[in-house]
Amino acid sequence: MTSPLSPPLPATEAGGSLARAGDLFQLLRDGRPWTRAELAMTTGLARSTVAGKVDLLLNSGLVVFVGEALSSGGRPPSRFAFHPQARTVLAVDVGASHVRVALTDLNGDVIAERRAPLPVADGPEAVLGYVVESGKKLLAESGRPESRLAGVGIGLPGPVEHATGRPVKPPIMPGWDGFDVVGFVQRSLPVPVLVDNDVNIMALGERAAYWPDVDDLLFIKVATGIGSGIISSGQLQRGADGTAGDLGHVRVARGADIVCRCGNVGCLEALASGGAVARALAAQGIDANTGADVVELAAHGNITAIHSLRQAGRDIGEVLATCVNLLNPSVIVIGGSMAAAGEHVMAGVREVVYHRSPPLATTNLRIVLSRAGERAAVMGASRLVSQHVLSPAGVEAALATMASAG
C-alpha cells in the first residue's frame, strides 16, 4: 500500500537548484538509455542546461555513451546511461569474531573478497587497520585505482550513531565506544565512509538483492546475539537514537527466571541465541559450547538439540508475533549463523507467529530463511554506499571533488 503523500522536493530540502547534475542523474539511474532531448522534455529544463549537466556526468564516468537513437533525419542523437562499473565500493562486515572485506561495483556485484578470523574485541585500530590494508590489496589486485573508489560501507556488531558513524556503548566491542571509525578509515582512504549496525545493513542487503519490491520487511539475525533490521515504507528505520530493531532484550514469558547479560531477566537473547541454547544443552549433560555445536548436533539427528532449536524458534516467534502486530511486514527474513539450523528454528517461529498474530496481518505474510546468507552484510554495506553516492547530493559532491582536483 502506498501513501498518498508525495515525497518532498529535493531542491527545497537541499536549498539547491532543480537543475543540478545530481538531480538529473536520478533519471539516468534506472539504467535505460536516454537522449538529451528526452531529458530536457522530462525535466522541463532548457536544452543548453541539460547539455552542460550531461557533460559533467560523462566526464565523471558515472554516465557513458551507449550508442545512437533512431533519427528522423540529420545527425542521430546520442544515447547514454548509468555505468555502475565506473566506481568501486569497499563493503565491510565486522562480526564478533571475523572480518570480511569485499570490493563491489555500484550495483553491489562482488569483484573480489577477503576474509579473516579477527575478534572485534581486538579493538578498532587492529580491526580497521586490517580493513584498510585488505581494501588497498583488493583494489591493487583487481587493477582498480583508488581514485575510482566511491566509498566504504562498514557494518559493526553493535549500536552505531549513524550520523557520525561512532559506536555507542556497544556491549561486545571493548575499545570501540565513541571511536571515530570514519576519521580512522579516511586517513588512509579519503572517500565517504558510512557506518551502521550489522543487522541494519543485512536487512538492506537482503532486500536489495531478493525483495526489491517489498516495502515492509523485517530481517532477524539469530547468532551470538539476536537483533533485527526494520524496513518500513521502503526505508531502513533506525529510530531516534539508532537503536531501533533491538529485539534481543525483549522479554519472553518463558524466561522469567533467566538472567541476561544486560542485567534484566527473561530477555529473548538469554533464551534463544546460539550461546543460550548451547548452555541449556550443556546443563543437560550434552557436549555443546556454541551455537555452531548445537546446529551440528541437530544436523546429526540429536533429538534434544532439535527440540531446543524448535523451542528457541518458538521464543523468537513470540517476539516476532508482536513485531507483526506492530509493523505488519509482508516478509520476515531469518538470518545469522543459527539460521543454518533451517527448518527446526523456522518451524518454531511459524508455529507461534501464525497462532498469535491477527489474521489480517498474516494473510500475505511470508517467513523465509535468508538467501543472501553470510554475504548479506557486505551486500548491504555496498548498498549503503551506492545509495549515498548516487543520491543528488552525493553526485554533486563527487563532481565538485573532481572539479577541485582539476
Place this chain on the structure above:
Amino acid sequence: MTSPLSPPLPATEAGGSLARAGDLFQLLRDGRPWTRAELAMTTGLARSTVAGKVDLLLNSGLVVFVGEALSSGGRPPSRFAFHPQARTVLAVDVGASHVRVALTDLNGDVIAERRAPLPVADGPEAVLGYVVESGKKLLAESGRPESRLAGVGIGLPGPVEHATGRPVKPPIMPGWDGFDVVGFVQRSLPVPVLVDNDVNIMALGERAAYWPDVDDLLFIKVATGIGSGIISSGQLQRGADGTAGDLGHVRVARGADIVCRCGNVGCLEALASGGAVARALAAQGIDANTGADVVELAAHGNITAIHSLRQAGRDIGEVLATCVNLLNPSVIVIGGSMAAAGEHVMAGVREVVYHRSPPLATTNLRIVLSRAGERAAVMGASRLVSQHVLSPAGVEAALATMASAG
C-alpha cells in the same frame, strides 16, 4: 538522526516535469514571501516558465500577493506566499459511539465544528449520511462555498485499506467491511476523500500540532480498545496491509488465563482497556460498567480504581517497552478516553518502560499525555487532506480541475 539517503526525485516517480506548478508550489509552502526572481534562481528554471506557473497558482487562490520587495531601481518586484485560508477541509472523527465533523483551513485551524452521539454500529449509510449533511451545514453556516472545499479526511475506528479507503474486517463496525466510503462521500461532495484508521490520524494530528520536529513518535490510544499510530523517520507507517500499530492484541504475561474477544488469551486489550478495567472492578463488587466509570471513581479517590488504573498502565508499559526496543521513538504520547485518568495510568507505564527498556533507547525518551486530547483525530484528518492536496501531484490535479471547469 537523519538518513544519508536523499528522497527520490518527484519527477522520476510521477513521470512528470520538474517545472510543474505543483513542484514550484512546494517552495512556497514554507509560508514566507517569494519573488519570481527568487523562485527562478532557486529552481534553475527560466523566468518565463516561473511566471506562467505563478500565474496558475495565483488564479487558484493557493498563492496570494503579499506586497512588494525592496527594489534597487525600477518597478519593485511582487512578493507572494501560500494562503492557507484559500481552501477548507472537512475533518471527520468517527468513534465507536460518536461522530465529530470539523471545518478547518489548510493549516488545520478549526473554523467550526459539529458533534453527535451516533454509534458506528448504525452502519455506513447512517454515519456517513450525517457526515455529509453536517459538512454541508458547516460550509453554509460559515459562508464557505463548496467549490473551495479541498477535500474530506475521515478517521474510522478499525483497520482501513488506505489506498482504497475501505474498512477491512473491522471488529466493532458491523456493515462497514469493504464499504466504499470514498465513493459514498464523493456522490455528495466531489472532492478528494482520504480515509484512515483513527489512531493513525491521531498520531498525525498530535505530531503536526505539538511535535513537528520529532521524527519518531508513537501515539497510543487507550479507550474501548487499545491501538497505536507509528511515525518513523517522519512518516506514518501503515505496514503492508494497513494493520501496523495494532497493539491491542499483543500478549501480556499477566493475562495467561484471560480470554480476549479476538479468541486469543492474554491480549493487552483484554487486560488494560477501559472495559477490561471496569469488568475487573465489577468482579470485586465495585459499581463500574465502563472505562469512564473507572476514571470517575479514581478522580473521587477510590483506591481500588486507582490501583487498577496503575496496573493497566503497567500492562501497557510492558508492551510499550517492546515498542521502545523495536522502534526507538523519542516521544510516546498516551491519548484516548482512559488518558483522562492521567497520572495513574502514566505512572504504571513509566514504571515498566524505564525498568525494561535498554538505557540507550530511553535516555532521550519522553512519555507524555496527549495535548490534542479529543481533537487529535480531526486535527489529523485535516492534516491527511492538506498533505495530499498540497503535494506536487495534488496541486497539479487541483489546477487541472479548475482549467477544465473554467
